[in-house]
Amino acid sequence: MPELPERILMGPGPSDVPASVLLAMARPTIGHLDPAFLELMDRVRARLKTVFRTDNEMTLAVSGTGSAGMETAFVNLVEPGDKVLVERNGVFGGRMTDVAARCGAEVVTVDAPWGRIIDPDQLIAAIRQHTPAVVAVVHAETSTGVHQPLDGIADAVHDAGGLLLVDCVTSLGGMPVEVDAWGIDAAYSGTQKCLSCPPGLSPVTLSPRAVARLEARTRKVQSWYLDLSMVRSYWGAERAYHHTAPINMLYALDEALDLVVREGLEPRFERHRQAHQRLAAGLAELGIDFVSQEGHRLPMLNAVSVPAGVDDAATRRRLLAEYGIEIGGGLGDLAGKAWRIGLMGHAARPRNVDLLLAALRRILAGGV
């Protein structure tokens, strides 16, 4: 097989994967109904509950990457004609409006400039005004590095008779995600960010309220593949065959979650915070500013302005070629204007921060 380059993944994901996760994944494939595999699935489910901080019985890994998790949440909980309110201040809020519209939803948005949070009071006012069936919020906006506060949102959503759907793709495993305590009805994530597992699965959890909505649907879920009313029968006691699960990916997730649980969620969050502070201090010395609002910056996704006069693509090319470091470019409104520096999971370490800062210092000084 052709050789692959050695990288340090400090972009918006995937993140660096620990060796034990890679090795776990490389174990021989066994059957998707093998008793040993079903046991592994049960363990994955239990650990996902721990990481999501939920007792939700419907907690599982969808057989696709994070965007499949987003689609799963919408196709299962939205029926044509439902009103869906989406908070939009970046690429992933925008993607939510697209996915919701494809489900036949009547979509309403609450917008803010990229890099700014949505004002919770404004969001709550919009919820009261529109009484949407679903309110969709991006907890950690990967395109802008903004951490959206969720205080008070669930109460407003539930008072209006709706469900709260939260995108935790980038936050899960790197900062607190309290599904039960925060009253979240549907959350989804990806494996390739702060869980430090290769991409290919999307952890999803639904509250009993969301499950009741699913069970009360008047028409079938438009996606057969992502229909949780069937997928749940495979993850549940029935073990009814639905589709062949990505066996080896689940080996990897099992091991990745074991590492998360063994480290402990709070120490893991603290490690992400410290790496972020170290990076922020170093970037300040280099005169590099954040594009995300102060006080609402994600530890694991640092979106910063490309300094004036610096060639975005050339700098990233040099980081990759000379140091093997991958950082991300800007998306959408921020294309060519921002860098997205990831400190996710296994990659959130002082040595990565220091190396990146050293490399940037040298490259920006015009050195070779």
Place this chain on the structure above:
Amino acid sequence: MPELPERILMGPGPSDVPASVLLAMARPTIGHLDPAFLELMDRVRARLKTVFRTDNEMTLAVSGTGSAGMETAFVNLVEPGDKVLVERNGVFGGRMTDVAARCGAEVVTVDAPWGRIIDPDQLIAAIRQHTPAVVAVVHAETSTGVHQPLDGIADAVHDAGGLLLVDCVTSLGGMPVEVDAWGIDAAYSGTQKCLSCPPGLSPVTLSPRAVARLEARTRKVQSWYLDLSMVRSYWGAERAYHHTAPINMLYALDEALDLVVREGLEPRFERHRQAHQRLAAGLAELGIDFVSQEGHRLPMLNAVSVPAGVDDAATRRRLLAEYGIEIGGGLGDLAGKAWRIGLMGHAARPRNVDLLLAALRRILAGGV
């Protein structure tokens, strides 16, 4: 990590995965826009064209298992109100009717008893009668072991102004699948059958005629995740970010396809035929009959009757516990009545056939 049992996978898939494929998959994850990864994607695409025997530019691996491939074909090519004719003589034909209906199609079926082929003349007559927008056929029905002949079908479909959609999940890589020569407009497969790669990706190919249909759609594809009008931009020269690809799964597929191409398609098909003949001869000695119609049996999926008086589940449990051999039980109409013995890809070897026959002989004789 907990130990996993050693298995020989002779069920309906997944199949045994060669060590080099597992090792290829375990290489460190790199970014989905890394130049080295884009090169690997190009190689996967070229090799998929070879295996599908097609020049179709739109040939790629969808980020989900085989059923995601089925859904991809339908959601991209069907619009609400379109007439879809489905050939149905097993579980997967049945699944197609469900998926098509969720796309808003008006579904018509041509049925045959499980284990029998659909008579091509009957199918052609139905195509002429209904002039459907899409005709969907399962080439290799995994639930019954039936090999559906496709002769003359494409001409009838095209004369009627339709597209021919073929499920090749179980056939691809184990018997001829001639996408271009047979006039197939959309074909999909899975990685975990005769390609002997872990489950998690679905190879898909669309003819220029199918691409034209996609481009002429009047409304968006209902699935954002599987929307080929966007996915193509990532696999194409634009390299536009859509969703994060399952990187390590693509490492595995790259290596698995390399093994297929190095063995050669014809020798590989011959190996499957020979393994099937060896198994069929041994089963005949044991008095075990096929449920699939003579002359139309798949080499890689041997569906046979559970002999009278034999306990289906207990026998399969003993095969698994005492020999580590997995074979499949019956699905749907054949639950409890059939065994499905897979000879797929790497597993299609004389030593597996001989061991299974020896094990069955001993267990059926009541031995220990």
